[in-house]
Amino acid sequence: MLDYRVETFLTVCQTRNYTRAAQMLNITQPAVSQHIKYLEEYFSVKLFDMRGKMIYLTSEGEEVYHLARIFNLNITKFKEHLLTDTGSKEISVGATKTIGEFIMPPIIASYVKEYPNRIMKMKVDSTSTLLEKVKYGELDFAFIEGPFDEQEFNVLEFMEERYIPVCSPEFKFAGSEVTIHDLMNYPLILKEESRDGRSDIEQWLLQINHSINNFKVVHLVDSLLVVKEMVKNNIGISFLYETSVREELLNGSLVTIPIKNYDVKRKFKFVYRKYSNYDQEYLDFFDFCDDQRRILCL
Template identity: 35%
Template sequence: MQDFRTETFLDVCDTLSYTRTAQRLNITQPAVSQHISHLEAVYGTKLFSYSNRRLSLTEAGEVLRDALTVMAHDERLVKERIAALSGKRRTIGFGATMTAGEYVIARPLARFLQQRPDLQVKVVASGTDDLLALLHEGVLDCALVEGFFDKGYYDWEVYCTEQLVAVCAPGCRLAEEPQRLEGLLGEHLIVREPGSGTRAVLEHALAARNLSLDGFARTTEVTSISIIKALVESGYGIAFLYESAVRAECTAGTLRAIELDGPAIEHDMTFIWLRGSLFEREFRGLVHELAVCAGEV
């Protein structure tokens, strides 16, 4: 079970300041120092180092932080499971990146929840980096991400593989014949913001060809997938979006896919949760149930 000293330690990991932690926890700064010293004595090593007026975690501190973060998260889930025994609904903190949330998981999730009246879900849609932070803060239990993540810190399971496609307006010459990726650099590119999984996958694919976003004639950053599609439909530029996000528009003819020479740009959409969680089996079961629901939609 977590106690006040581990709470202090995790807060210092977040603030990297004894003073700010004391203010946030409404305790004195000497108390913060005492709590950290106690843990260092228990584990027989320094957890923080101080250099150039900056506090930082030692390697041992990072190990302890990761372990206690998982423990704190699992303790909350245990409390909710116990409360559920008396009839209270269990809550799942569920995150999804924008494309994954709107075009991949929304309908399967709705079907899943219809079958599970014992659950209530808190859904957060945001960029991959934001979702990773919320997992570590304990706000989320698991997340479906399209971006890249460090597999050393999370347990994970691939949900599906999506293709990133280039799209343009109807009647655009680019859709008339296959194009080389390099041949699109003279175009105006409408792209998601930094931190977006879609953008990260595109940047990775470009880098594999020694290209970058800077190589395009012009770029416009837009945070909304719907706005990007509307701009492309009007002939304002081209965009790279996941096939699931533009399937309806390409079928209706309001967008055209640009056929690219070479291998398709593909990327996994992956469920992740904190590595070492006692509830790993439950999270994997959730992924399976959502996949079944996706097949029924």
């Protein structure tokens, strides 16, 4: 950060509170007010409006915030480049749980093998958390899923993943073509987090005038391993990303259920900050990942 007053401004934007900003910066609240006043006089605009105990950016403040944040992120990234050798750049990538655990491992391994001097940092978390980290420069880019506001980021489509119905080989309709009505007399086992595709299933059911509540019973489990074990033991059926059950489908411990008129897919996307000075580096990494995905048939 080149100007401490800009740092104060960004911290106030983050906290929306002068007192909390002062605590985070280890300065007094009057100092925070003085820094903001200086910037308002410098830009000849009002940066914040007060609503109750919270402060909000004005339209002009939004523009200043956008420019200041991009400037700060580029300066921070440039400083990191100066402090490291050309061959030992640090790369910070994020991925949602399914992408991070079932798609990225062989790709990351290939990348590190190809570029042994690169320093790799990877964060697996929810889409919303990853987007926040990309937004504030804690991650260079992320592979995410599900709906989000794409206007704030550069977005590339990485791949499309099928969300398939699976069951035990002992299940009555294993391998047989059925309708969704045929399955509703049996328990449904789902991952609890909606980001793992559950929302897509619910939306598809709504389109045919049904819901998950039409099933005999619905088990919501916050563990993919537990979901798969329950299905293997013929406790019920589930809908899971195809890549997350590829091994089980190959060894026969799980099988698919062909459902008439069912085809639910979700797009996995690659996102990075707009107006970054390092777009080409990010795109080079994306191209490598995309090539490896095709080579590995992921």
